[in-house]
Amino acid sequence: MPGDLRDGRIVIVGASLAGLRAAETLRDEGFTGSLTVLGEEPWPPYDRPPLTKQVLLGTAAPESTGLPMRRDVDADWRLGVRADGLDPIGKRVLLAGGEALPYDRLLIATGTRARPWPHPEQAALDGVLAVRTRDDAAHLADRLAAGPRRVLVIGGGFTGSEIASACRERDIEVTVAERGPGPLVGALGGTLAKLAAGLQRAHGVDLRCGVTVTALRGDDKGRFTGADLSDGSRIDADVCVIALGAVRNVEWLADSGLAAGPHGVACDAGCRAFTRYGIVTDDVFVAGDVSRFPHPLFDYQMLSLEHWGNAVAQAEVAAHNMVSPGPLRRPHLGVPVFWSNHFGISIKSVGVPTFSDQVVVAQGSVAERRLAAVYGYQGRVTAAVTVDMGKWLEHYQRLIETAAPFPPAPGAADGHPLISELPVPSDVPDPAGLSHGPTVALTGHLPDRRLTVRHSGT
Amino acid sequence: MQIVVDLTRCQAYAQCVFLAPEVFRLPREESLLYRPDVPEDQMERVRQAAAACPVQAILMGEAVSPGAR
Numbered sequence: 001m002p003g004d005l006r007d008g009r010i011v012i013v014g015a016s017l018a019g020l021r022a023a024e025t026l027r028d029e030g031f032t033g034s035l036t037v038l039g040e041e042p043w044p045p046y047d048r049p050p051l052t053k054q055v056l057l058g059t060a061a062p063e064s065t066g067l068p069m070r071r072d073v074d075a076d077w078r079l080g081v082r083a084d085g086l087d088p089i090g091k092r093v094l095l096a097g098g099e100a101l102p103y104d105r106l107l108i109a110t111g112t113r114a115r116p117w118p119h120p121e122q123a124a125l126d127g128v129l130a131v132r133t134r135d136d137a138a139h140l141a142d143r144l145a146a147g148p149r150r151v152l153v154i155g156g157g158f159t160g161s162e163i164a165s166a167c168r169e170r171d172i173e174v175t176v177a178e179r180g181p182g183p184l185v186g187a188l189g190g191t192l193a194k195l196a197a198g199l200q201r202a203h204g205v206d207l208r209c210g211v212t213v214t215a216l217r218g219d220d221k222g223r224f225t226g227a228d229l230s231d232g233s234r235i236d237a238d239v240c241v242i243a244l245g246a247v248r249n250v251e252w253l254a255d256s257g258l259a260a261g262p263h264g265v266a267c268d269a270g271c272r273a274f275t276r277y278g279i280v281t282d283d284v285f286v287a288g289d290v291s292r293f294p295h296p297l298f299d300y301q302m303l304s305l306e307h308w309g310n311a312v313a314q315a316e317v318a319a320h321n322m323v324s325p326g327p328l329r330r331p332h333l334g335v336p337v338f339w340s341n342h343f344g345i346s347i348k349s350v351g352v353p354t355f356s357d358q359v360v361v362a363q364g365s366v367a368e369r370r371l372a373a374v375y376g377y378q379g380r381v382t383a384a385v386t387v388d389m390g391k392w393l394e395h396y397q398r399l400i401e402t403a404a405p406f407p408p409a410p411g412a413a414d415g416h417p418l419i420s421e422l423p424v425p426s427d428v429p430d431p432a433g434l435s436h437g438p439t440v441a442l443t444g445h446l447p448d449r450r451l452t453v454r455h456s457g458t
Numbered sequence: 459m460q461i462v463v464d465l466t467r468c469q470a471y472a473q474c475v476f477l478a479p480e481v482f483r484l485p486r487e488e489s490l491l492y493r494p495d496v497p498e499d500q501m502e503r504v505r506q507a508a509a510a511c512p513v514q515a516i517l518m519g520e521a522v523s524p525g526a527r
Binding site: 015020044047049050053054057059061065066067068069070071077308309312337338339341345346348390391 | 519520
């Protein structure tokens with residue numbers, strides 16, 4: 001019947017983790033209408049975290065990474081089909097090839113893609129690749145299995161670090177080039193970047209920081225042979241991995257009138273998309289990496305997150321709200337959680353470390369490579385990062401959720417020394433100065449800009 | 459049968475490694491690795507592992523099959 005939110009036509013653009021979880025939730029919540037899931041890649045939804053770990057180590061095949069379904073979602077899977085445009089008045093998704101797909105409600109979950117090397121002719125060299133998709137990972141795994149002399153990884157973010165770690169585990173020589181002062185500095189700030197740099201070097205990575213790659217070189221057969229760095233040095237390598245962060249897949253929305261830009265598609269706390277005039281829509285929803293949403297724990301700063309957990313949680317909220325009348329709708333308030341395993345350690349993050357002005361090592365130490373670092377902004381706890389101390393994450397999550405004072409009070413019961421160091425500036429750099437893009441972007445304004453303003457007032 | 463482990467929840471209790479060592483590995487203290495596709499002869503063990511996981515981080519199910527409606 002008209003007006004029944006559990007009936008009608010729902011289209012999900014993006015056959016991803018977020019797209020799949022949204023489809024499951026729609027059916028869980030009683031949606032009985034027609035459901036179509038569009039995916040640009042030919043593959044059904046697959047899991048990305050194993051791509052830079054098990055797949056590169058050769059312990060899992062790329063095609064084995066399909067995501068399990070919690071339930072039958074009774075959807076029409078349109079795979080290998082790209083959305084090319086959106087007609088919000090006619091309520092149609094325009095497909096590459098001319099077809100138009102009508103909807104009553106739409107979920108945008110188009111995610112991100114790897115940021116390409118800026119020089120197309122250099123990027124086209126054989127041996128230059130990125131790792132974002134299943135096919136990318138399969139390609140790099142083949143290259144690693146062939147036993148290259150050296151791999152050059154451009155960008156020291158999480159993806160670049162995980163790839164470098166897999167290379168070392170396979171006993172392949174690797175150089176990491178990062179424009180910023182250290183690996184992971186864009187996500188975790190200066191203190192943990194020092195730990196990450198020490199870890200890379202201890203595992204035999206040739207880590208070059210504060211440099212840019214000025215040119216990729218190839219031979220007369222078009223094969224990558226090496227790269228020139230801004231400090232005048234040259235790296236000879238057979239494989240070059242571009243790990244420069246991600247670009248949000250918003251181009252197809254250029255003429256849609258939605259607030260879609262480089263930081264993603266803006267939406268409200270209930271995942272409803274905004275138009276470019278800041279007016280909320282009621283039939284277009286957004287979830288996952290492509291979204292940009294306000295978070296009350298971080299001063300309603302608009303956040304873009306590239307987190308597995310965010311894709312799941314936001315998709316569930318979006319799907320719930322798509323089939324629920326206004327008063328029953330829920331906000332997406334999940335505290336961001338992120339993890340990475342590389343070079344033999346497990347790094348977990350809760351909250352938003354880039355939303356900080358200070359950091360303190362509250363437990364453990366940088367020297368023993370086992371610690372809990374707590375981040376604060378203007379005297380309250382806003383994030384924590386653990387290295388091989390993941391069981392503490394929940395404790396710090398509670399401190400973040402309750403806006404506990406920073407630095408946190410001592411008093412742990414397990415005998416670990418608390419507050420082993422005094423708070424120091426968190427040294428979160430301007431993302432513009434990094435090779436790797438940040439996995440969390442504060443899109444309202446840059447954190448260094450905010451810090452500059454605050455310092456000048458005190 | 460496919461599995462996915464929510465590694466934001468995983469706290470490396472290693473119950474899964476104990477119950478299904480051919481599928482789950484804990485090469486370091488807190489870094490779980492697993493086979494996303496579960497072989498037929500390991501399915502019962504993985505079921506037990508999913509049930510025993512103290513933080514219920516293991517999700518099992520069939521993958522989406524292309525063209526399925």
